[in-house]
Amino acid sequence: LPKTSNRFMVFMYAILKFAKEDVRRVTFSLKVGLASLLASLLILVQAPYQVFGATIIWSILTVAIMFEYTVGATFQKGFNRALGSLFAGVLAISVAELALMGDPVARPIIIGISIFVIGTVTSFMKLWPAFVPYEYGFRVVLFTYCLIIISGFRMGNPIRTSIERFYSILIGGFVTVTVNTLIFPIWAGEQLHNELVKNFHSVADSLEECVKKYLADDPSNLPVFFKTLVDEFPDEPAYKKFQSTLNSSAILESLALSAKWEPPHGRFQQVFYPWNEYVKVGTVLRYCAYEVMGLHGVLHSQIQAPYNLRCLFKTEILEATSKAGELIRCLSKDICDMKQTQKCSLMKNVHCSTERLQRAIEMRLFNKDDAEDEMNHQSQRQS
Amino acid sequence: LPKTSNRFMVFMYAILKFAKEDVRRVTFSLKVGLASLLASLLILVQAPYQVFGATIIWSILTVAIMFEYTVGATFQKGFNRALGSLFAGVLAISVAELALMGDPVARPIIIGISIFVIGTVTSFMKLWPAFVPYEYGFRVVLFTYCLIIISGFRMGNPIRTSIERFYSILIGGFVTVTVNTLIFPIWAGEQLHNELVKNFHSVADSLEECVKKYLADDPSNLPVFFKTLVDEFPDEPAYKKFQSTLNSSAILESLALSAKWEPPHGRFQQVFYPWNEYVKVGTVLRYCAYEVMGLHGVLHSQIQAPYNLRCLFKTEILEATSKAGELIRCLSKDICDMKQTQKCSLMKNVHCSTERLQRAIEMRLFNKDDAEDEMNHQSQRQS
Numbered sequence: 082l083p084k085t086s087n088r089f090m091v092f093m094y095a096i097l098k099f100a101k102e103d104v105r106r107v108t109f110s111l112k113v114g115l116a117s118l119l120a121s122l123l124i125l126v127q128a129p130y131q132v133f134g135a136t137i138i139w140s141i142l143t144v145a146i147m148f149e150y151t152v153g154a155t156f157q158k159g160f161n162r163a164l165g166s167l168f169a170g171v172l173a174i175s176v177a178e179l180a181l182m183g184d185p186v187a188r189p190i191i192i193g194i195s196i197f198v199i200g201t202v203t204s205f206m207k208l209w210p211a212f213v214p215y216e217y218g219f220r221v222v223l224f225t226y227c228l229i230i231i232s233g234f235r236m237g238n239p240i241r242t243s244i245e246r247f248y249s250i251l252i253g254g255f256v257t258v259t260v261n262t263l264i265f266p267i268w269a270g271e272q273l274h275n276e277l278v279k280n281f282h283s284v285a286d287s288l289e290e291c292v293k294k295y296l297a298d299d300p301s302n303l304p305v306f307f308k309t310l311v312d313e314f315p316d317e318p319a320y321k322k323f324q325s326t327l328n329s330s331a332i333l334e335s336l337a338l339s340a341k342w343e344p345p346h347g348r349f350q351q352v353f354y355p356w357n358e359y360v361k362v363g364t365v366l367r368y369c370a371y372e373v374m375g376l377h378g379v380l381h382s383q384i385q386a387p388y389n390l391r392c393l394f395k396t397e398i399l400e401a402t403s404k405a406g407e408l409i410r411c412l413s414k415d416i417c418d419m420k421q422t423q424k425c426s427l428m429k430n431v432h433c434s435t436e437r438l439q440r441a442i443e444m445r446l447f448n449k450d451d452a453e454d455e456m457n458h459q460s461q462r463q464s
Numbered sequence: 465l466p467k468t469s470n471r472f473m474v475f476m477y478a479i480l481k482f483a484k485e486d487v488r489r490v491t492f493s494l495k496v497g498l499a500s501l502l503a504s505l506l507i508l509v510q511a512p513y514q515v516f517g518a519t520i521i522w523s524i525l526t527v528a529i530m531f532e533y534t535v536g537a538t539f540q541k542g543f544n545r546a547l548g549s550l551f552a553g554v555l556a557i558s559v560a561e562l563a564l565m566g567d568p569v570a571r572p573i574i575i576g577i578s579i580f581v582i583g584t585v586t587s588f589m590k591l592w593p594a595f596v597p598y599e600y601g602f603r604v605v606l607f608t609y610c611l612i613i614i615s616g617f618r619m620g621n622p623i624r625t626s627i628e629r630f631y632s633i634l635i636g637g638f639v640t641v642t643v644n645t646l647i648f649p650i651w652a653g654e655q656l657h658n659e660l661v662k663n664f665h666s667v668a669d670s671l672e673e674c675v676k677k678y679l680a681d682d683p684s685n686l687p688v689f690f691k692t693l694v695d696e697f698p699d700e701p702a703y704k705k706f707q708s709t710l711n712s713s714a715i716l717e718s719l720a721l722s723a724k725w726e727p728p729h730g731r732f733q734q735v736f737y738p739w740n741e742y743v744k745v746g747t748v749l750r751y752c753a754y755e756v757m758g759l760h761g762v763l764h765s766q767i768q769a770p771y772n773l774r775c776l777f778k779t780e781i782l783e784a785t786s787k788a789g790e791l792i793r794c795l796s797k798d799i800c801d802m803k804q805t806q807k808c809s810l811m812k813n814v815h816c817s818t819e820r821l822q823r824a825i826e827m828r829l830f831n832k833d834d835a836e837d838e839m840n841h842q843s844q845r846q847s
Contacts, residue, residue, distance in 0.1 A: 099592065106591050114584030117610060121579045124614050125572040138614060145607035148587075189508040196504045201497030204531075208489050209482065224528035227500060231507050231521060327754070328713045368761065371710070375758025378751065383815070384822050390829060432766070439767050445829045446773060 108265045113148050116260040120144045120253055133252075136245040143253025148261065152346075153269035153339030155261045158217060159254045160342070165221030166250055170243035172199070172222075173229035177239040192230055199226050214338055269339035270349050273359050274416075276333060280326045280363065281413030284370050285406045286319035291376045292402040296395055320377065326370050333363040348419060362416070369409070393445070397438040404430045491648045496531050499643040503527045503636055516635075519628040526636025531644065535729075536652035536722030538644045541600060542637045543725070548604030549633055553626035555582070555605075556612035560622040575613055582609050597721055652722035653732050656742050657799075659716060663709045663746065664796030667753050668789045669702035674759045675785040679778055703760065709753050716746040731802060745799070752792070776828070780821040787813045 100107050120141045123129045129137070147162060149155045180191040200223055206212055207219040229246065233239025294317070337356040345352060408427045415422055483490050503524045506512045512520070530545060532538045563574040583606055589595055590602040612629065616622025677700070720739040728735060791810045798805055 100588075106588065109591070110584045110588035113587035113606075114580040114582075117583035117606065118576055118580040121576060121610055121614060124618060125576055130618070135615075135618060138611060141610040141614070142607045145583075145603055145610065150591075193501055193504060193508055197497040197501040199497075200500035200528075201493045204496035205483075205489065205493035208492070208533075220528055223496075223500065224525045227504055227524040227528065228521060231504060231524070232518075235507060235513070235518060328711070330711045331714045368757070371754050371757035372761045374751070374754035375761070378755045378758070384819050386822065386826065390826060393829065436767055439769065442829075443769065443773060446776065446825075 105265070105267050109150055109267060112260050112264055113144075115264070116144045116148055116256050117141065119256050119260065123252065133249075134245075137249050137252065139246055139249035140253030140256065143250050144257050147254060147257045149339075150267060151269035151272065151336075151339050151343075152262055152266050153336075153341065153343040155257060156342035157214075157339055159258060161215055161218035162221050162250060163254060165218040166225045166247055169222045169225035170229055170247060173226050173233065174239050174243060177230050177233040180234075188234065192234055195230065196227055199223060266346070268343055268346055268349075269336045270343055270354065270356065271347060273333065273336040273340050273356065274349075276329065276336065277359050277363055277366070278413050278417045280329055280366055280370075281409055281416065283319065283323045283326050284366060284373060285409040285413070287323040287370075288373050288376070288409070289402060289406050290317055290319040291373060291380055292398060295376070295380055296391060296398065323370070323373070326367065327374065329363060329367065333360050394438060394441055397434070397441050401431070401434040401438050404434045488648070488650050492533055492650060495643050495647055496527075498647070499527045499531055499639050500524065502639050502643065506635065516632075517628075520632050520635070522629055522632035523636030523639065526633050527640050530637060530640045532722075533650060534652035534655065534719075534722050534726075535645055535649050536719075536724065536726040538640060539725035540597075540722055542641060544598055544601035545604050545633060546637060548601040549608045549630055552605045552608035553612055553630055556609050556616065557622050557626060560613050560616040563617075571617065575617055578613065579610055582606060649729070651726055651729055651732075652719045653726055653737065653739065654730060656716065656719040656723050656739065657732075659712065659719065660742050660746055660749070661796050661800045663712055663749055663753075664792055664799065666702065666705045666709050667749060667756060668792040668796070670706040670753075671756050671759070671792070672785060672789050673700055673702040674756060674763055675781060678759070678763055679774060679781065706753070706756070709750065710757065712746060712750065716743050777821060777824055780817070780824050784814070784817040784821050787817045 120143075123133060123137050123140060124135075143162065147155060147158050149158055176192070176195045180188045180195075183191060203219040203223045207216045212219070225246070229239055229243045232242040236242065337360045340354070340356040343349075345354070404427070408424065408431050411422070411424060411427055415424075503526075506516060506520050506523060507518075526545065530538060530541050532541055559574070559578045563571045563578075566574060586602040586606045590599045595602070608629070612622055612626045615625040619625065720743045723737070723739040726732075728737070787810070791807065791814050794805070794807060794810055798807075
């Protein structure tokens, strides 16, 4: 980036950098613009306006509300909106017909009570844990219901209002889905896949960084926790990236939820692709990440083992770390390539090297004879 | 709960239990019902309908979209909606006036291009990290802009459309805020406070549970990780609750974001209450939680230290744990009561007991003389 003191130029460069970092950001924005334009053409051009009339304006709202970053999230929101509107429409028409049978004085009372009941029931239902992902759907039910039943009450034709509204939503939804899916689609499944692979790498990197620092530094030089801010260890680049792995639970879950709505695409050609397995693997990986955080805590705690004590087990520690790092990287490559290679030997290496470290510590802690007794005892039990 | 095989009754009991667990769920639902009813009265009753006309229906939409669980979230969404609408309105009127000056053929082209530009720019901006919390505001700008400029184009009066829309939103917003704030308000700040206190307790409980199991069980009886699912350790009740602490980052952040919008209330009478400090304390506490997860990993790993080795340092481990637990609980009580008591002695206790454990291990690992040398060396450096 060229250096400039002009604040506007600095700002523009920052935006340019943000766009270059991930070109999909620009693609996504242009796609939203295009979809809004297409939906608005339905009114701007004379011919469709004469066919559909002014209610087609709802299709623009649908585009603005439904258009999400990934294909899966768009489908999910579209489903919520379509099903919510359909359900609310049927319900509103039924209640409106019922109210029309009553005498004119009772009519607004019935409608008012029904609105109160629908508002209460939908709000209660969306708090139910299993329904939380469909929160938006319940909102749609509430406002569509109110809209249709009140238009029906004032304009006397709830069926027409709801049909017009429904096809506006369908047209808006169609435009959104077409633009989002056919022009440079951004798949939640692909993102989920890459996110998990990235997390594997960051765990391996952080593990190696932590151990390297543990063995390299004199403990008195390391900043202790209460002296620096929790997130700031400027000399630990891998640890910085690692932060996002620790809080990856919400991201992985929402991507998996979106990915379930996506049709087979790219490398994911199976119809019911097991996206949930990504979340599970992510959870197990996060448990490894917590262990690495344990090491990181040791590195920066106030009470430190003396340097020569650390070096006592240097060979074993380094071996166990490098084997573990190798295994994690290899698993990450497998997931990335979607292949399964034989990992038995690597797994065995990790196990053996960790066991060696454990035994080395035990040998030192017990008298030598005690330790050998203990090892014999253990190997008897394991066999 | 009475036992019954009737599936409907089982279902109803489950709902009843869900409502009883947290009565605010019911309060919230009834409040939404009430707000929708109040907004719909504006149309159902003849007098206001004659004043405002049919556009007042937008106020019901506003209620349905703006009504959130906590007061803060409602304010935040209302702000997004109001500011977004205002901005979009001003912009739409300007562009519409500009377009009206051009000749009739150019008019739809200008409007179409402007919609494309607004769609692209708002979508790009909402991806910018600092603007992510205002994502909804950008959506509002897009659809309000389209709505006003297109109504203006077809009905010839963009100013009237935007003013009508704006006061409908104001009325809807007023109803929402009044009902949400005055009737059994649910404060995000209060929730944030309780959530943090709960997290403190769960860290202390889990720490004690882990250590208790570590010293009590014969390692060969403990389930190892690869044999059980990650989340299932049925005999560890504290650990189960503890899960939510590990992933509390998103919850605390969103509650703090909402709490900033709330006026002074209850125990939080300061005007700019430092809600962000809760997030920071939560982050530091999560770092303690990661250490506990490290212990939990040790508890269930395949390679175990023999039982008699664990018991070697039993006294020191138990002392360090109980001191740490005491400190965490005491801090939690302080936060809960919003008081600061003198913690120096407790902190010192934790430090001393941990140091004793560390030294005990070192004494065993080195020859006795080495260890004493080392301790002298360390104490010299510390003083």
